[in-house]
Amino acid sequence: xxxxxxxxxxxxxxxxxxxxxxxxxxxxxxxxxxxxxxxxxxxxxxxxxxxxxxxxxxxxxxxxxxxxxxxxxxxxxxxxxxxxxxxxxxxxxxxxxxxxxxxxxxxxxxxxxxxxxxxxxxxxxxxxxxxxxxxxxxxxxxxxxxxxxxxxxxxxxxxxxxxxxxxxxxxxxxxxxxxxxxxxxxxxxxxxxxxxxxxxxxxxxxxxxxxxxxxxxxxxxxxxxxxxxxxxxxxxxxxxxxxxxxxxxxxxxxxxxxxxxxxxxxxxxxxxxxxxxxxxxxxxxxxxxxxxxxxxxxxxxxxxxxxxxxxxxxxxxxxxxxxxxxxxxxxxxxxxxxxxxxxxxxxxxxxxxxxxxxx
Numbered sequence: 001x002x003x004x005x006x007x008x009x010x011x012x013x014x015x016x017x018x019x020x021x022x023x024x025x026x027x028x029x030x031x032x033x034x035x036x037x038x039x040x041x042x043x044x045x046x047x048x049x050x051x052x053x054x055x056x057x058x059x060x061x062x063x064x065x066x067x068x069x070x071x072x073x074x075x076x077x078x079x080x081x082x083x084x085x086x087x088x089x090x091x092x093x094x095x096x097x098x099x100x101x102x103x104x105x106x107x108x109x110x111x112x113x114x115x116x117x118x119x120x121x122x123x124x125x126x127x128x129x130x131x132x133x134x135x136x137x138x139x140x141x142x143x144x145x146x147x148x149x150x151x152x153x154x155x156x157x158x159x160x161x162x163x164x165x166x167x168x169x170x171x172x173x174x175x176x177x178x179x180x181x182x183x184x185x186x187x188x189x190x191x192x193x194x195x196x197x198x199x200x201x202x203x204x205x206x207x208x209x210x211x212x213x214x215x216x217x218x219x220x221x222x223x224x225x226x227x228x229x230x231x232x233x234x235x236x237x238x239x240x241x242x243x244x245x246x247x248x249x250x251x252x253x254x255x256x257x258x259x260x261x262x263x264x265x266x267x268x269x270x271x272x273x274x275x276x277x278x279x280x281x282x283x284x285x286x287x288x289x290x291x292x293x294x295x296x297x298x299x300x301x302x303x304x305x306x307x308x309x310x311x312x313x314x315x316x317x318x319x320x321x322x323x324x325x326x327x328x329x330x331x332x333x334x335x336x337x338x339x340x341x342x343x344x345x346x347x348x349x350x351x352x353x354x355x356x357x358x359x
Contacts, residue, residue, distance in 0.1 A: 196247025238311030272323030274358025
């Protein structure tokens with residue numbers, strides 16, 4: 001698809017949270033929620049607003065715009081590539097790839113200075129079945145919480161559900177918040193296994209590692225991990241997996257003969273997708289080598305020390321939300337919000353060149 005030649009930083013700056021999306025609703029073309037009133041400007045000038053919407057492959061989306069001015073709708077994918085454009089008043093669309101899309105609604109002022117109203121509405125029909133069940137957005141959040149965090153609901157979930165039902169935040173924004181919370185639990189497991197074994201655990205493995213009700217007393221939600229900060233969670237998990245556990249043979253084969261400096265270069269390339277400069281590597285490890293060794297327990301260039309370095313890099317990627325691993329994990333968790341396939345190579349399934357980051 002061609003990249004929109006007019007998509008600029010100014011367009012990106014117009015993106016705002018979606019105030020409301022009707023979940024599993026079928027809208028007649030005459031029904032609109034009006035978000036802009038008394039808009040006016042010089043003749044020939046245009047006004048525009050851009051919303052970020054998560055679109056699923058198992059739903060259809062009805063987008064409508066109308067008002068006292070000529071309106072149009074354009075759809076862009078997450079990288080700014082034009083998906084569809086020139087829709088004058090309404091749009092009923094299914095997408096072939098789940099993810100975030102940008103919906104741009106624009107209007108042209110004619111005649112000059114004449115006040116008027118421009119409005120639009122968004123509806124999501126689950127299953128594209130034309131049935132109006134009206135499932136509340138809090139249902140999406142509850143399902144995402146259970147699927148991603150693998151924990152019972154708590155006061156945070158109740159608050160998030162109340163905010164989504166009141167349209168303070170949209171359901172996709174609620175899912176985004178859940179994904180951030182997963183950085184200290186589910187993502188520790190998925191990213192560590194991705195690095196050391198080449199794929200994430202299966203469903204039973206995730207539950208063993210994360211679910212507080214499961215058979216593992218030292219799961220990532222257990223009392224054992226409560227005193228660990230984010231970095232130390234990833235480091236502890238990485239040392240256990242890369243030095244002692246399932247990933248030790250593969251990790252030793254690739255990294256065993258490398259010193260910490262060269263091992264950091266290779267690990268950074270894998271996690272972030274770009275090649276760091278020597279100066280970048282020095283900045284990353286020169287003041288942290290002893291810190292890694294204290295967790296690795298086998299000297300400055302020991303396999304445990306290098307595993308600790310990997311854990312720390314994974315934590316930094318998650319904190320900054322940059323690079324190949326962080327981005328493919330984000331997409332997987334969005335997918336997991338309503339069901340996804342486990343035991344897959346995240347990079348192989350979700351990787352894209354645009355996720356690469358050299359720092």
